Amino acid sequence: MDLGGPKLRTGEIGLGPAVLKWRPKRDAYGKATEPARTWVYPEGDASSCPAHAHAYFPVKGDWLEQVTAHDKIEFTDARGALRRLHLVGQVGPGYWAESIQTTYVKPGLKLFLLRVPVPGHPRAAGYAGKLC
Structure with a gap:
């Protein structure tokens, strides 16, 4: 029996896994009506x-220097699901990306750059990098 009444007890909370989540807006039937807007930027x-973003997605090193607007980033998320981000625009060193899939991202994720073919500009596909 606790005769002294309620007491405030404090203590340190251990660090859990750092998981980043984003999800698109969906209608009553589960169909995506608006993509999740993600800000992808160099870690440092x-x-x-x-502007407002659903998630802020830091990427290690100079990986983003290989990217151009309209490319795609493909990866397997923390739940083992294949996911894709579509790069829709660049502002300074960062990029806006959109996704119509709910995604869980954790540090150390391996990213694959999928180049969108541009007529008259041959580019290599499949450059891999790592997320911070």
């Missing part, structure tokens, strides 16, 4: 996101 870049 201290500049802020230019």
